Amino acid sequence: MFSPLRNKLMFWFLIFTAISILFMGVTWFGIKQEKQYREVIDRIGEYEKTFYKDINVVNNYLLYETADTIYFSKGKSKYLDQHNIFYTKLRKGFNSLNNLENIDDFTLKKNMDGIIAFLTQYDSIIKTIAQKTYKRGFKDYGYVGDMRDKAHFLERHNKYVDQNLLLNMRRREKDYLIRYERAYIVKFREIGNRLNHSINSNTKIGLTQKEAINEALYQYMMLFDKVIQLDKEIGFHSQNGLSKELHTLTKALKAQFSLLVNKTHQRKNELSKELQGYFLIFALTLVLLSILISLRVSKHITNPLRNLSAYINDFISSDFQPDQDYTPLEDKNEIGRLSRNFYILKQEIVRNIRYFKEKVEERTAEILHQKNEIENQKEEIQSQRDILQKTNNTMEKQKQVLEVQNKNIISIIKYAQRIQSALFADTDAVKDIWHDSFVFIQPKDIVSGDFYFFDSIRPQNSPNKHVFAAIDCTGHGVPGALMSILSYNSLKQTIRELEHTNPLFVVTYMNKFIHDALHSRQRNSNLHDGLDMAYVVFEPESMKLEFIGIHMPLYIIRNEELIEYKGSKIMLGNEPEIPHTISKHTINLQKGDMVYMFSDGYADQFGGASGKKFKKKQFKQLLKAISDESIDKQKMELKETFEDWRGTIDQVDDVLVMGFRV
Known part of the structure; x- marks a missing residue:
């Protein structure tokens, strides 16, 4: 129905497209051929560099390997191998250039054939020189x-x-x-x-x-x-x-490379000039055709569209007033149809504007009503906010009181820590008694219920003795710390004041001392406080060690084997007298033995991927694995393993591990 305008546009479009395609085809062919020659120039330049590299390789062979016994003994030359790689690359490269379809210049192909022939002679002379040199x-x-x-x-x-x-x-x-x-x-x-x-x-x-x-x-x-x-x-x-032949061929090849590059450049420049001429002709043709098409389009399309666009702008500028006069075109083509459709659209727009004005007025009334309701809710929310503010102020004051109380409690605990630290010697001080020893202690809280004891005494008419003890008091934190101070004083009094090191005597005396202190004023008390202990006396001169354990074992690792001496299942300080069944172990140590004493805090720690206890079995494996390391390295390994196992889980108990090497 509206074919005339479409057919005219299609006709001019096809003419323009055909000429453009022809122009692009000729241009593409010329650019492709020029690109081909540029690629040939680049590849010849690359092959020329390869040839100069090969000259250096051959010179290195003649200079170095002809006087190298390694070459004559093995019969292989890295320089000749490199030459073969370069020669193969050059031969294949020039053969591929010679077979390019777009390179139709007879002179260039002749030059390439000459280079290939020279390269063959060049390689033959090098191989002959190598054979005679080797002979x-x-x-x-x-x-x-x-x-x-x-x-x-x-x-x-x-x-x-x-x-x-x-x-x-x-x-x-x-x-x-x-x-x-x-x-x-x-x-x-x-x-x-x-x-x-x-x-x-x-x-x-x-x-x-x-x-x-x-x-x-x-x-x-x-x-x-x-x-x-x-x-x-x-x-x-x-x-x-x-x-001499090699030198002559080298000069000839250099000259051939230069000649080939110059001729390729010359041919590329000729193609560029031809391409520029074609481009100028087609550009002028396209310009003339574009002018002709523009005049035709302006007559049949642009002017009617300009008139329609002017009326649309007037209609919009008048805020879509219905009194704008417009008579649609009667042309039986696309422009005429567009004009008539716009006239229909104009009538529809005017009708919808009237409808939406009515709806806007209704909606405005509803919004005013909702606004009044929101104002009332706002006043109610303000009242609730005032109540919440008062509650927050009260909670803030309670928080400040709790912070002051917490600060006072922490200060008291830290003071208790300083008292405990003053009583117990530094962990590194144990090295003064026995150099090959360590103490790893890590409280659960600021103060600890686990503590260590070490001393060196020389009883009258007796050889020198070293005392080591690992002690785990009931509880941890402040209660455990108080028990540790009481236990430390009883052990110190037994060894340093009474000068007794016998394990049974020390255990008996400490049991009475702690029991009397805890139960002297509370005869019928249900207190079950006390302590576990591993106590050893080591006599270096005789290499004998006496051990008594109260709920704590002793581990000795000898030749990668762990020997366990179990402690008695009683608690010191809980009963007025200790049972007669308590056992003492006398052990003959050997040079290189590693002795360990420890509380149960390390093995009872939760952690790992499944959040389970570390357990004694894994603890034994760890001690066996680190027993050959230096003392300082063992302490570091114990600490790092504990922290890795614990991860983000809280520490469940105080941790103490002591060790010394004989």
């Missing part, structure tokens, strides 16, 4: 090595061979191998003839020996001649022979 040899290898063997044979027959003449021959041989001067060749042969005459004129030599010696001398001189001949063919020092 010539160096020191103990090749002809030079065979010469040395023959000379040594003659040296071994010093009874029949004039060693002075032989020595002079060897010197002339070495002079030649170093300087490559002909005078040394003449002297070598002259001395060889004199030596041959000397051997033949010696009547003391048997016929068989004389033949063997003459044969060795003959072989020696013949090998020398072969070396001279190979040097002449290779031309290392005379710049003749293969070396």
Whole structure:
């Protein structure tokens, strides 16, 4: 129905598209060919660099490996291997360039064929030089090595061979191998003839020996001649022979590379100029065609659309007033249809505007009513907020009171810690008694119910003794700390004032001391406070150790085996007297034994991936694993393992581990 306008636009569009496609095709072909030549130039430049690298590699081979015994012993050359890689790369590269479809310049292909031919000769000469060099040899290898063997044979027959003449021959041989001067060749042969005459004129030599010696001398001189001949063919020092051919080919290849690059650049520049000419012609054609299409479009499309756009702007500027006069177009095409559709749309817009004005007025009335309700709710919320503010003020005051009380409690506990620290010696002080020892203690709270004791005494007419004790008092925190101070005083009084170290006496005395202190004024008290203890007396002179355990064992690790001595299942201080069944262990220690005492806090700690206890089995494995480490390393391993196991879980009890190495 509206085909005329569409057909006209399609016709001009197809013409424009066909010319554009033709232009793009020609341009694409020219750019592709120019890009191809640019790629050829880049690749030739890359191959030229590779060729210069290969020249350096070949020079390094001639300079270093021809005088390297490793090359002659193994028969392999890293420089020749590198040359083969470079040569293969160059040969394949130029073959691929020669086969490019867009490179149709006969002269360029001819130059590439010339380079390939030169490269083949170049590689052949290098391989020939390598073969002859390897045959010539160096020191103990090749002809030079065979010469040395023959000379040594003659040296071994010093009874029949004039060693002075032989020595002079060897010197002339070495002079030649170093300087490559002909005078040394003449002297070598002259001395060889004199030596041959000397051997033949010696009547003391048997016929068989004389033949063997003459044969060795003959072989020696013949090998020398072969070396001279190979040097002449290779031309290392005379710049003749293969070396000269290699040098000539190298210069020719360099010239061919430069010529090829220049000709490729020239051909690329010619293509660029041709492409610019085509581009100018097509650009002018497209400009003229665009002007023609614009005039046609302006007549049939632009002017009607401009008139329609002006009326739409007037309609919008008048706030969509219905009194704007507009007569739709009668054209039977897309523009006419657009004009008539706009007229219908205008009528619909005017109707909807009237409808929405009515709805807005109704909604405004509803919003005013809701606003009044919100104002009333706001007053009620303000009243509740005042009540909450008063409650918060009361809670803030209670919080401040609790903070002051908590601060006072912590101050008291820290003071108790200072008292406890003043009573108990520093953990490093145990090294003053026994150097190879450590103490790892970590309270659950600020103060600890676990504590350690160590001392060194020399009873009258007795050898020196060391006392070690690990003690776990009932509870932890402040109650445990108070029990620890009471227990420490009883142990200190027993050992230092009464000068008793016997385990049974110490345990009996401490039990009475603590029981009397806890129950003296409360006869019928139900207190079950007391302590667990591991107590040892070690006599270094006899290597004997006495141990008594109260609910605490003793571990000795010897030759990677853990020996456990269990303690008695009683509690000190809970009963007025201890049972007669309490057992004391006397142990003969050996050099290198590792002794451990500990409370149950380490094994009872929860942690790990499943949040379970560490347990004694795992604790034993840990001690066995670290027993060969230094004392300081053991302490560090115990602390790090404990912290890793605990993770973010709170510590459940005080922790104490003591150890010393015999």
